Amino acid sequence: MCFLTFSLLWQSGRWFAEIKSSGFSDVTWVVTSEPKDPKNQPVRIKSWIGDLELTFPTVAQVYAQVSKRYEPVLGAHIVATIDRPMGSLVDIVLLDNGAGADGTRDDGIYSAYFTQFNGDGRYSVVARVFNNGQAEVRIKRRSLLSRSPRLPKPSHPFEKKGTTGFPLEDFIRREDRTPEEDPRNLLEDFERSAFTGAFRVEAFPKDGMDQDVFPPCPVTDRKVTKINGDVVSLRWTSPGDDLDYGNVSSIEVRFGENFKTLLKNFTSSKMVVEKDLVDGTLDPPPPGHYHEISIKVPVSLEEPKTVFFAVVGVDASGNRAKSFSIFPANLGKLGRDPSNFTLAWKIGIAIIHLVAVISIVLVALYFRRRQKDTIPFVGFSNS
Numbered sequence: 330m331c332f333l334t335f336s337l338l339w340q341s342g343r344w345f346a347e348i349k350s351s352g353f354s355d356v357t358w359v360v361t362s363e364p365k366d367p368k369n370q371p372v373r374i375k376s377w378i379g380d381l382e383l384t385f386p387t388v389a390q391v392y393a394q395v396s397k398r399y400e401p402v403l404g405a406h407i408v409a410t411i412d413r414p415m416g417s418l419v420d421i422v423l424l425d426n427g428a429g430a431d432g433t434r435d436d437g438i439y440s441a442y443f444t445q446f447n448g449d450g451r452y453s454v455v456a457r458v459f460n461n462g463q464a465e466v467r468i469k470r471r472s473l474l475s476r477s478p479r480l481p482k483p484s485h486p487f488e489k490k491g492t493t494g495f496p497l498e499d500f501i502r503r504e505d506r507t508p509e510e511d512p513r514n515l516l517e518d519f520e521r522s523a524f525t526g527a528f529r530v531e532a533f534p535k536d537g538m539d540q541d542v543f544p545p546c547p548v549t550d551r552k553v554t555k556i557n558g559d560v561v562s563l564r565w566t567s568p569g570d571d572l573d574y575g576n577v578s579s580i581e582v583r584f585g586e587n588f589k590t591l592l593k594n595f596t597s598s599k600m601v602v603e604k605d606l607v608d609g610t611l612d613p614p615p616p617g618h619y620h621e622i623s624i625k626v627p628v629s630l631e632e633p634k635t636v637f638f639a640v641v642g643v644d645a646s647g648n649r650a651k652s653f654s655i656f657p658a659n660l661g662k663l664g665r666d667p668s669n670f671t672l673a674w675k676i677g678i679a680i681i682h683l684v685a686v687i688s689i690v691l692v693a694l695y696f697r698r699r700q701k702d703t704i705p706f707v708g709f710s711n712s
């Protein structure tokens with residue numbers, strides 16, 4: 330092993346180097362740069378593996394954290410290359426979308442499952458990160474470590490100082506914040522790589538896999554994006570055929586008016602079909618992409634209520650995800666017409682004012698009448 334140090338002020342960008350070696354079959358060259366300005370740290374990547382010893386059937390998880398100083402780098406393109414024991418490299422894309430293997434969206438930690446095993450032995454992993462023009466560092470105006478929504482100020486006109494009745498609308502999810510709240514700072518071109526490590530697999534079938542043992546991963550980032558009357562818009566990240574890898578064959582959506590019933594009797598609950606959709610399609614997009622559909626509630630409801638939709642991915646072999654995700658849609662609260670709500674609110678306030686005025690008048694009349702009855706008559710006479 331040898332070290333070479335260059336005290337040069339190099340420009341950022343892509344550099345090429347050529348190494349001539351004699352007497353060595355394999356040469357690994359690692360380049361590390363340090364910033365001229367300590368306050369302007371470069372983008373760095375740190376990568377690791379979930380479990381190092383795996384017994385088939387199993388899955389491996391690969392992670393990479395991309396940061397600039399203490400801030401997460403978002404929008405980067407990360408590819409992990411896995412060198413398998415029976416030859417041929419496999420590339421997998423790591424995502425920071427809060428779905429599949431990734432626990433939290435936009436935290437600078439990118440993740441993916443690996444399922445393309447081809448034998449017992451050692452699998453080594455190298456992760457590379459690129460900026461394809463979308464990478465940015467998010468400068469937050471509040472604590473980086475806090476994942477809680479900020480505490481809003483009371484905004485209700487009748488809210489008194491010191492009360493804790495904050496409207497739910499004041500709590501803004503991280504992904505819904507506007508750029509003004511978390512300003513974007515696009516990064517210049519960069520490319521980094523890191524040796525992730527290696528894991529070992531055993532008990533892989535000697536004759537290879539003769540069946541598909543990996544179902545799609547569950548949908549974990551479900552969201553009801555809009556309710557308009559009896560039309561409900563749902564959005565989630567599309568799973569893959571094998572967890573988050575490969576195109577999933579189909580998406581199954583079921584409807585229920587009762588949460589427990591839908592949970593218990595998923596396969597016998599009413600299935601949503603294409604004709605129930607007013608927007609979107611049930612054909613799943615590639616894994617990692619948003620899948621959004623708008624469904625007209627497939628039953629006639631006598632009164633506003635909360636209804637439920639369950640979503641699960643199904644692969645080409647008929648494997649369903651281990652669990653399905655349920656979307657609750659409150660048609661009674663979120664689906665009401667805002668103009669009607671405003672009218673009802675105004676009428677309510679007017680009635681309260683009218684009752685208050687009548688009460689004041691009645692009380693005033695009562696005391697005036699009582700005063701007349703209780704004060705004795707005093708008169709003067711000259712007789």
Ligand SMILES: [Ca+2]
Nearest residue numbers: 425431433438
């Ligand atoms: Ca993440």
Ligand SMILES: [Ca+2]
Nearest residue numbers: 543570571644
């Ligand atoms: Ca599969």
